[in-house]
Amino acid sequence: MTEATPLLDTLSADRLWQAVVDRDPDFDNVFVYGVITTGVYCRPSCPSRRANRENVQYYPTPSMAEKAGFRACRRCHPEDTSGLSEQARTVELLCRYIDRAETMPTSLELAEVAGWSQYHMQRVFKRYVGLTPRRYAAGRRAERVRDELSKQTTVTSAVYSAGYNTGGRFYDEADRILGMSPKAYKKGGTDTRIRFAIGECSLGAILVAQSEKGICSIQMGESPQSLIEELQDAFPAAELVGGDADFEAVVAQVVGLIEHPFQTLDLPLDIRGTAFQRKVWAALQSIPPGQTASYLDVAEMIGSPKSVRAVAQACGANKLAVAIPCHRVIRNDGGLSGYRWGVERKQTLLEREREA
Numbered sequence: 072m073t074e075a076t077p078l079l080d081t082l083s084a085d086r087l088w089q090a091v092v093d094r095d096p097d098f099d100n101v102f103v104y105g106v107i108t109t110g111v112y113c114r115p116s117c118p119s120r121r122a123n124r125e126n127v128q129y130y131p132t133p134s135m136a137e138k139a140g141f142r143a144c145r146r147c148h149p150e151d152t153s154g155l156s157e158q159a160r161t162v163e164l165l166c167r168y169i170d171r172a173e174t175m176p177t178s179l180e181l182a183e184v185a186g187w188s189q190y191h192m193q194r195v196f197k198r199y200v201g202l203t204p205r206r207y208a209a210g211r212r213a214e215r216v217r218d219e220l221s222k223q224t225t226v227t228s229a230v231y232s233a234g235y236n237t238g239g240r241f242y243d244e245a246d247r248i249l250g251m252s253p254k255a256y257k258k259g260g261t262d263t264r265i266r267f268a269i270g271e272c273s274l275g276a277i278l279v280a281q282s283e284k285g286i287c288s289i290q291m292g293e294s295p296q297s298l299i300e301e302l303q304d305a306f307p308a309a310e311l312v313g314g315d316a317d318f319e320a321v322v323a324q325v326v327g328l329i330e331h332p333f334q335t336l337d338l339p340l341d342i343r344g345t346a347f348q349r350k351v352w353a354a355l356q357s358i359p360p361g362q363t364a365s366y367l368d369v370a371e372m373i374g375s376p377k378s379v380r381a382v383a384q385a386c387g388a389n390k391l392a393v394a395i396p397c398h399r400v401i402r403n404d405g406g407l408s409g410y411r412w413g414v415e416r417k418q419t420l421l422e423r424e425r426e427a
Contacts, residue, residue, distance in 0.1 A: 267299075
């Protein structure tokens, strides 16, 4: 495992913890975790007694955990990274190289960094990441521009800080990347109107939000207030409008899909994500109710069998519960693995689909 990895950066604290709770082996080469009370660090799949969440810290590599003062677990031996192939190490190196570059490196430049031919570099990179280097770079640049818009004083400075050579190129892609105008995004959604409503279903509270393009969020939880706060955090300056009678009918359609999974959701979706995420989410939508697929199955569906970890991360980033059915993705051994809205809800949804 290399000194740093871009994969860890894409995971939320909840997703990292869920991988530990599930003892998910799919994340063993993504991060290790240290337990403050014992001074030991482990793989996510470690069978040791689970620590309390407040005592857990995450590190992208064993060496970083050791530098922080933790020692390797004697049960799961997280310091042994021999399972990660040399090709995977090189692809990780290329990802970091792209992430740090101010402009998109050429294919020849990346091939020289890897010590491979250009053809071999392109083929191996796509096998592991699921995207060509250029498309991967575009996705990372989109993430950077979203971050820069929150920090820079002007949209123009954010565009160039994110690595765009010309403003015109960015504005051509802005609507797809941000889901709104750059100025509106920078202002936290100013001039963006989002209708939302809270409903109840058999799995608890549900929030459905809709932009001008379509449904942009379907969230489930125990507390309606926490769902509203999450929406407010995503669009702090947007005009959030409580749903009227017509919108209540939209919420009813979503609830109907949860209660009766073989129904169809005949509503437009406002799907926002990187090119790779959208590719994975499209594959998830092709899995019929009552059936499941492993992360490897999905990786093979999108033509990238080596990108299992990236597929798992795309599932964790999904914000449209049931509309994009990430609950139908399970571990290779049949285990449920994690679920953004709780493993118990995932199990209930799958059981409901099998019984329907």
